Amino acid sequence: MxxxxxxxxxxxxxxxxxxxxxxxxxxxxxxxxxxxxxxxxxxxxxxxxxxxxxxxSVLTVRCAGCAAPGAPICPTCRFALLGRPPRRPGVLVAVPFTGRARSVLLGFKFHNRRAVAGHLAGLVRRRLAQAGVRPGIDIDVVTWAPTGDARRRQRGFDQAELIARHLARQLGLPCRRLLTREEHSGPQTGLSRSERLQAPGFRARLDRPGR
Structure with missing residues (x-):
């Protein structure tokens, strides 16, 4: 058995x-x-x-302005970016630097929210169109005011360059680095409004004199 x-x-x-x-x-x-x-x-x-x-948690796409999950910019912050920007003689301002719009810009600049660069470039293109500026006629090339080398290394990117390159593609124009930050032009981070007004403006020079 x-x-x-x-x-x-x-x-x-x-x-x-x-x-x-x-x-x-x-x-x-x-x-x-x-x-x-x-x-x-x-x-x-x-x-x-x-x-x-x-x-x-790490891989979730979050809004640059309020950190809501789902998209680089949530609908509320996207709407805030469409607010009326201030008008200045000789200058076109694409985005108001207030409220949620300010939070989006700071998130992009200081918290590595690079995914919003293309959207911000689109807002610049929209503002140029509103002002009647014509690519290829009124604009020949897109450039940017570069950030300092130390800041670029710290952040891993130049936020102004990212927007410029996206904008150039959207306008169908070349993008060239034509400006160099002067050695003694320090950062303005942490300065009050009055200190910024009293401080020297952004100083730059052409890399290629005469061109």
């Missing part, structure tokens, strides 16, 4: 992680069943769940 050999089967029951039960000497098959996550055997799955949550 021979003992019956227990068969193994996989059984799904409402629970959270896997464990193997001890083989029995009777005719009941050995089971692999689902047990609550609180057991010691669930630790590998708990670790994987935590890793997935961390990756989702």
């Amino acid at each position: 021979f003992d019956r050999v227990p068969r193994s089967r996989v059984h799904a029951s409402p629970a959270g992680s896997l464990r193997g039960s001890t083989a029995r000497t009777d005719t009941t098959p050995t089971e692999i069943s689902v047990v609550p996550d609180g057991s010691a055997d669930a630790s590998p799955l708990r670790g994987w769940s935590a890793l997935r949550s961390l990756l989702a």
Whole structure:
């Protein structure tokens, strides 16, 4: 007479992680069943769940202005960027530097929200069109006022260059680095409005004199 050999089967029951039960000497098959996550055997799955949550948090696209998940700019902040910018003689301002619009610009500049560069360039293009500025007739080339080398290394990019290159593509114009920041032109971050007004303006020179 021979003992019956227990068969193994996989059984799904409402629970959270896997464990193997001890083989029995009777005719009941050995089971692999689902047990609550609180057991010691669930630790590998708990670790994987935590890793997935961390990756989702890191990789989730968030609004540059308010950090809402889902898009580089949420509808509310996108609308704020369409606010009426201030008018200055001889200068075209594309975006008001107030409220949520200000938060978007600061998020782009200081928190590596590079995905908004193309949208910001589109706002500049829109403002040029409103002013009647014609690409190829009134504008020959797009350039930018470069940030300092230390700031560029710290951020990993030049925010003005990113917007300029997106704008040039949208206008169908070349983009050239024609300006160089002067050695002694310091950053204005942290200065009050009155200090900015009293400080010397952004100083730059042409890389190619006479051109």
